Amino acid sequence: MSEEKSLNFIEEIIEEDLKNGKYKSILTRFPPEPNGYLHIGHAKSICLNFGLGIKYGGKTNLRFDDTNPVTEDTEYVDSIKDDIRWLGFEWANEFYASDYFDTLYEYAVKLIGKELAYVDDSSSDEIAALKGTPTEPGKDNRYRSRTIEENLQLFADMKAGKYQDGEKVLRAKIDMAHPNMLMRDPILYRIKHAHHHRTGDKWCIYPMYDFAHGQSDSIENITHSICTLEFIPHRELYDWLIEKLEIFPSHQYEFARLNMTYTVMSKRRLLQLVNEGHVTGWDDPRMPTISAFRRKGYTAAAIRDFCDRIGIAKRENFIDLSLLEFCLREDLNKTARRVMAVLDPVKLIIDNYEDGKVEELTTENGPDASMGTRIVPFSKELWIEREDFMEVPAKKWFRLAPGAMVRLKSAYIVQCDSFVKDGNGNITEIHCSYFPQTKSGMDDGSISVKGTIHWVSAAHAAEAEVRLYDRLFTMENPMDAEGDFKDTINPNSLEVIRAAYIEPSLTKARLDDRYQFIRKGYFCLDKDSTENKLVFNRTVTLKDAWAKEAKKG
RNA sequence: UGGGUUAUGGUGUAACGGCAGCACUACAGAUUUUGAUUCUGUCUGUCUAGGUUCGAAUCCUAGUAACCCAACCA
Numbered sequence: 001m002s003e004e005k006s007l008n009f010i011e012e013i014i015e016e017d018l019k020n021g022k023y024k025s026i027l028t029r030f031p032p033e034p035n036g037y038l039h040i041g042h043a044k045s046i047c048l049n050f051g052l053g054i055k056y057g058g059k060t061n062l063r064f065d066d067t068n069p070v071t072e073d074t075e076y077v078d079s080i081k082d083d084i085r086w087l088g089f090e091w092a093n094e095f096y097a098s099d100y101f102d103t104l105y106e107y108a109v110k111l112i113g114k115e116l117a118y119v120d121d122s123s124s125d126e127i128a129a130l131k132g133t134p135t136e137p138g139k140d141n142r143y144r145s146r147t148i149e150e151n152l153q154l155f156a157d158m159k160a161g162k163y164q165d166g167e168k169v170l171r172a173k174i175d176m177a178h179p180n181m182l183m184r185d186p187i188l189y190r191i192k193h194a195h196h197h198r199t200g201d202k203w204c205i206y207p208m209y210d211f212a213h214g215q216s217d218s219i220e221n222i223t224h225s226i227c228t229l230e231f232i233p234h235r236e237l238y239d240w241l242i243e244k245l246e247i248f249p250s251h252q253y254e255f256a257r258l259n260m261t262y263t264v265m266s267k268r269r270l271l272q273l274v275n276e277g278h279v280t281g282w283d284d285p286r287m288p289t290i291s292a293f294r295r296k297g298y299t300a301a302a303i304r305d306f307c308d309r310i311g312i313a314k315r316e317n318f319i320d321l322s323l324l325e326f327c328l329r330e331d332l333n334k335t336a337r338r339v340m341a342v343l344d345p346v347k348l349i350i351d352n353y354e355d356g357k358v359e360e361l362t363t364e365n366g367p368d369a370s371m372g373t374r375i376v377p378f379s380k381e382l383w384i385e386r387e388d389f390m391e392v393p394a395k396k397w398f399r400l401a402p403g404a405m406v407r408l409k410s411a412y413i414v415q416c417d418s419f420v421k422d423g424n425g426n427i428t429e430i431h432c433s434y435f436p437q438t439k440s441g442m443d444d445g446s447i448s449v450k451g452t453i454h455w456v457s458a459a460h461a462a463e464a465e466v467r468l469y470d471r472l473f474t475m476e477n478p479m480d481a482e483g484d485f486k487d488t489i490n491p492n493s494l495e496v497i498r499a500a501y502i503e504p505s506l507t508k509a510r511l512d513d514r515y516q517f518i519r520k521g522y523f524c525l526d527k528d529s530t531e532n533k534l535v536f537n538r539t540v541t542l543k544d545a546w547a548k549e550a551k552k553g
Numbered sequence: 554u555g556g557g558u559u560a561u562g563g564u565g566u567a568a569c570g571g572c573a574g575c576a577c578u579a580c581a582g583a584u585u586u587u588g589a590u591u592c593u594g595u596c597u598g599u600c601u602a603g604g605u606u607c608g609a610a611u612c613c614u615a616g617u618a619a620c621c622c623a624a625c626c627a
Contacts, residue, residue, distance in 0.1 A: 006567055033627050068626060124625060133623050135555045169625055179556040181622050190625035209627050232558060233622050254558085256620095261564085267627090309576065311566045315559050316620060323565075323577050333590060367590065398588080407586050440586065452586045519587045546588045 008312035010048070010253055014056055014224060026058035026223045030084070030091070031213065033065045034076035034197070036267035037282040037289045038083045040303070040324070041258040047307035048255070049226055050089040061220055062091035066098045067212045069196035077197070079282070083290040087300050093220075097212045098198045100219055104207050105159065107215060107245050108170060108188060112151045116244055117188060118144055119154035120171050127169075130176070131184055137177035138184045144173065158191055161204045165191050174240065182233050183240070186210055214238040217250035225250050228257040229314065255312050261321045262471040263288045264478050264485060278489055279472070285537055286472040286493050296469065297514060297524035297539030299335075302328040321471070325540050332514055332522045332539065337365050340376065340409065340454040341502040341517040341536075343466055345383040347458065350414060352433040353380040358457075361440065363410035376503055378411050381458040383501045388453045389430055391419070396549060398450035400430065406451040409518060413438040413447050454518045461501035464534040467526065468495040502534070509534065516542075
């Protein structure tokens with residue numbers, strides 16, 4: 001008997017609903033507003049909603065909550081669909097709240113007819129003034145007592161375009177003294193003479209979230225409408241409207257949204273980063289958007305695994321970025337092809353190696369033998385990583401240093417004989433001699449070394465631009481910053497290496513390939529690459545035990 | 554002088570009155586032709602105070618803390 005994974009609270013509710021026959025099958029939905037790109041927090045919601053559909057043999061709709069035409073755009077619709085598909089999910093139906101505008105209008109008329117809604121001529125400020133505060137009740141205004149007929153006429157006139165933006169609103173008539181602020185006659189419809197990305201200029205009145213979301217759920221017969229914690233106070237209104245409208249009773253359940261270290265997770269703030277040029281766009285690899293993670297080289301499997309591990313609960317959470325990186329490395333370690341690239345090159349010359357000789361050495365593509373092998377050219381002059389040589393070796397150093405020996409990956413063991421410096425004291429050449437009997441695969445075991453370093457043959461190397469990313473913010477929680485969260489932006493979040501040396505096989509890299517540059521991290525080709533210029537993104541570093549050791553001093 | 558929600562190691566998440574478990578992180582060690590991977594081990598926890606009970610993270614009472622609610626945003 002294998003151990004059952006424990007259920008989260010929503011799964012418990014669903015299993016109970018299924019068991020007691022409340023529903024024969026479930027229907028969930030993912031309801032993004034098309035006013036920005038999806039981020040990793042949305043991925044949590046997507047995995048939850050679609051995951052539930054799959055787990056319980058139900059279905060999941062994709063529904064765009066497009067009730068505010070001034071902020072919404074088809075660009076966002078397209079990106080959202082791309083991201084969901086890339087994450088690996090299929091929606092049963094693609095719907096839009098705007099599909100229901102006619103029905104929603106009828107619902108509003110019905111509410112007016114039941115004396116449960118009225119047209120209010122107050123300005124935004126006047127409405128706010130009579131709303132009260134969390135600790136003080138609000139007050140009724142004189143428009144509240146309008147007759148059904150008057151309200152019907154006024155509402156029809158609103159729809160007909162007789163009024164300017166902001167001149168009138170339709171409000172539910174509930175209770176201005178209600179302890180829940182959302183029940184103090186919430187606005188249902190407002191006037192916006194704006195072009196809608198789907199309905200065009202047909203409407204000049206648009207329903208508010210509260211008069212669209214629950215109704216859309218109901219129209220679609222959604223059984224479990226799952227949203228984040230901040231909507232808890234809305235649930236009372238959600239249920240009230242369904243009851244008064246006498247429509248299918250969908251139910252709302254709330255879970256805690258994802259928060260993650262070293263990032264911000266609100267569309268508003270992400271939009272700010274884009275608009276103010278702190279990043280190059282929504283898919284800048286430093287962003288926490290799904291498109292950015294994809295561009296940076298993250299895999300959908302890693303993100304799904306992450307969403308699975310963080311769990312679903314109602315308490316506020318603050319997930320360590322390192323958990324996401326763990327999931328990523330775990331996936332990439334199994335699948336990424338190993339290759340060699342030198343990011344910060346220094347020349348290594350093997351003095352006792354024959355001039356002009358080239359050996360084609362065999363090296364493995366990955367730890368799993370099924371990934372096969374390939375050929376890498378080896379010659380007298382190589383590029384190695386500058387940081388793999390220390391003129392005065394540190395304690396526990398087992399890479400190159402004067403007199404020290406290392407293995408060149410898949411090639412020979414070499415010993416450093418001397419080195420050359422330029423006038424500024426920078427090392428320009430490292431001279432070594434090699435030991436023929438230590439050739440990889442034919443090593444006689446006469447010499448053993450602790451360190452193995454990567455290299456690229458200077459004569460055969462190709463050049464590429466490499467972009468190294470670091471966290472976008474310097475503080476674990478940028479929102480804790482004293483001033484603006486943007487004051488904590490990491491000035492070193494992007495380091496561009498104009499000319500790194502890559503092994504010849506990498507010139508055939510494709511956009512979807514995932515590589516491990518041995519000892520340096522995981523990388524992938526960036527979409528900025530051209531025929532003449534390859535650009536690689538660092539997806540994530542490898543764990544680096546030496547960096548820790550070195551820090552100890 | 555309002556209403557709502559939540560409190561379990563550094564971070565997440567289990568437990569459904571009966572051994573506080575798992576993962577990440579951190580640390581120590583073994584293996585390693587990647588200081589990666591893999592493997593082994595260690596540290597750290599039930600918000601507080603009372604109560605009920607043979608037995609409480611779980612039930613009760615009273616506190617405390619955090620978060621959400623006063624957009625014609627979603």
